[in-house]
Amino acid sequence: MPCSATKLEEARAYERREGSAIPAQDRPAFHLTPWVGWMNDPNGFCYYQGAYHMFYQYYPYDTVWGPMHWGHAVSTDLLHWEHRPCAMAPDTDADAKGCFSGTATPTPDGRLLLLYTGVQDDGKGGTKQLQCLAEGDGNDFVKDAANPVIGESLLPEGASCVDFRDPKIWYEDGVYHCVVSTRDDREQGRILLYESPDARRWTYRTTLDVCRNEYGKMWECPDFFALDDRQLLLVSPQEMEGTPDGEFHAGFGTVALLGRYDKERAAFTRESVQPIDYGTDFYAPQTTLTPDGRRVMVAWMQNWATVNEAPRNHRWFNCMTMARELFIRDGRLCQRPVREIEAMWKNTVHRKETLDGSTSYAGVAGRRLDLTIRLDAAASPECRRFILRFAQNDRHFTSVEWSSAYNELVFDRSCCGSRRDIPHQRRIKAAPQNGVLTLRLVLDGDCAELFVNDGERTISALLDTPADAQGISLHSEGAAVLELTSHELA
Numbered sequence: 291m292p293c294s295a296t297k298l299e300e301a302r303a304y305e306r307r308e309g310s311a312i313p314a315q316d317r318p319a320f321h322l323t324p325w326v327g328w329m330n331d332p333n334g335f336c337y338y339q340g341a342y343h344m345f346y347q348y349y350p351y352d353t354v355w356g357p358m359h360w361g362h363a364v365s366t367d368l369l370h371w372e373h374r375p376c377a378m379a380p381d382t383d384a385d386a387k388g389c390f391s392g393t394a395t396p397t398p399d400g401r402l403l404l405l406y407t408g409v410q411d412d413g414k415g416g417t418k419q420l421q422c423l424a425e426g427d428g429n430d431f432v433k434d435a436a437n438p439v440i441g442e443s444l445l446p447e448g449a450s451c452v453d454f455r456d457p458k459i460w461y462e463d464g465v466y467h468c469v470v471s472t473r474d475d476r477e478q479g480r481i482l483l484y485e486s487p488d489a490r491r492w493t494y495r496t497t498l499d500v501c502r503n504e505y506g507k508m509w510e511c512p513d514f515f516a517l518d519d520r521q522l523l524l525v526s527p528q529e530m531e532g533t534p535d536g537e538f539h540a541g542f543g544t545v546a547l548l549g550r551y552d553k554e555r556a557a558f559t560r561e562s563v564q565p566i567d568y569g570t571d572f573y574a575p576q577t578t579l580t581p582d583g584r585r586v587m588v589a590w591m592q593n594w595a596t597v598n599e600a601p602r603n604h605r606w607f608n609c610m611t612m613a614r615e616l617f618i619r620d621g622r623l624c625q626r627p628v629r630e631i632e633a634m635w636k637n638t639v640h641r642k643e644t645l646d647g648s649t650s651y652a653g654v655a656g657r658r659l660d661l662t663i664r665l666d667a668a669a670s671p672e673c674r675r676f677i678l679r680f681a682q683n684d685r686h687f688t689s690v691e692w693s694s695a696y697n698e699l700v701f702d703r704s705c706c707g708s709r710r711d712i713p714h715q716r717r718i719k720a721a722p723q724n725g726v727l728t729l730r731l732v733l734d735g736d737c738a739e740l741f742v743n744d745g746e747r748t749i750s751a752l753l754d755t756p757a758d759a760q761g762i763s764l765h766s767e768g769a770a771v772l773e774l775t776s777h778e779l780a
């Protein structure tokens with residue numbers, strides 16, 4: 291069936307009118323928010339014709355999830371985003387119940403392909419999820435007349451189109467490839483690999499990995515790429531169980547499976563598994579390559595388990611994390627803020643101190659900053675506890691507390707101002723590296739992202755803190771030798 295343009299035009303007119311009326315100061319400065327209404331997963335994150343494109347799961351008309359559209363924004367520095375007209379609305383038979391998550395890839399002849407999940411009625415009171423294609427110039431997209439391009443007949447035995455979604459497409463060696471998740475007849479998340487000469491005619495190649503009753507059940511939003519000497523499969527599992535070592539928390543998680551890939555045989559061998567982020571608000575990450583070869587990642591800065599508890603203070607709701615560069619160190623996936631952030635550094639303060647007790651420093655305050663503390667643990671044998679508090683006023687603060695006895699770090703937003711009965715704490719391992727513990731905090735309004743030990747572990751969390759809570763303070767029980775570098779971000 292041909293697309294009816296009406297739904298898309300309606301969404302575009304609505305966002306132009308309502309979205310443009312939202313003052314810029316109501317939004318974070320460098321975390322992408324929807325033009326208006328609701329946002330979830332990043333979609334179609336790519337570099338195309340001189341700019342980064344970010345699409346997203348979008349319902350413009352309300353601040354709750356609704357029939358999924360694709361919102362769209364572009365950026366040249368991965369930090370400052372400009373809204374573009376809505377890219378897709380659920381306006382064909384193949385996606386009448388929603389344009390769910392997917393990805394984008396440029397074609398060799400300069401077009402942009404979007405591969406996404408179309409949700410449709412199954413005629414029995416439920417829905418089916420199948421993969422659809424749209425093609426365009428980076429602004430306007432035409433859905434393929436043959437949608438769905440990956441239909442039920444291409445499902446391997448045991449897989450089901452009840453949960454069959456979130457294709458990640460890439461073009462390599464003259465062939466289009468995509469990975470798609472499904473939940474199989476044993477309730478296991480499975481990642482399927484497909485190949486195509488033209489992104490229209492697909493064949494099922496293999497199952498790359500199965501959750502084997504570990505790391506949750508359905509695995510959403512897969513991504514699959516080489517990084518340094520490893521191959522990575524990123525997934526966002528539902529229904530995770532927590533582990534006693536505190537590495538994995540219960541509920542919605544994000545997991546990196548690291549291993550090797552034999553391209554000829556399309557065989558992925560999993561070697562190790564780690565959470566991608568340890569915070570309360572991080573889900574459905576997606577990556578792309580920058581023109582200079584960096585693998586960068588953005589995730590939805592929220593969590594399905596608690597999103598309904600979140601305050602809706604604005605005409606927009608939800609945001610993305612900042613973009614992060616990925617790299618492998620000592621066999622682990624590590625992350626750091628994209629280096630483009632350095633162009634935003636202002637009013638830098640640098641201090642070297644020995645701290646015993648509590649302090650704050652002139653010029654180190656605010657809600658838009660990039661703060662690094664290097665605690666020389668080897669030179670601080672007396673330091674039992676070290677605490678960083680931020681977004682602080684006389685009633686509110688969020689803290690990061692390190693204990694030397696346990697080499698553990700507790701992120702705690704219990705006193706941030708939230709009135710919601712949701713998890714406010716995360717506890718992670720944090721052993722000094724070569725004697726030094728490094729904490730880097732990037733703060734943008736209510737968005738807090740903590741990078742521990744140069745990105746060995748990260749914690750993403752949303753605060754709910756009045757804007758006047760601008761304080762930063764440090765506390766040490768026992769003398770701590772430390773170095774602090776703080777940049778305001780403007």
Ligand code: FRU
Binds near residue numbers: 391455573
């Ligand atoms: C993940 C997800 C995807 C789905 C989309 C729907 O957050 O559940 O699996 O495509 O959101 O909005």
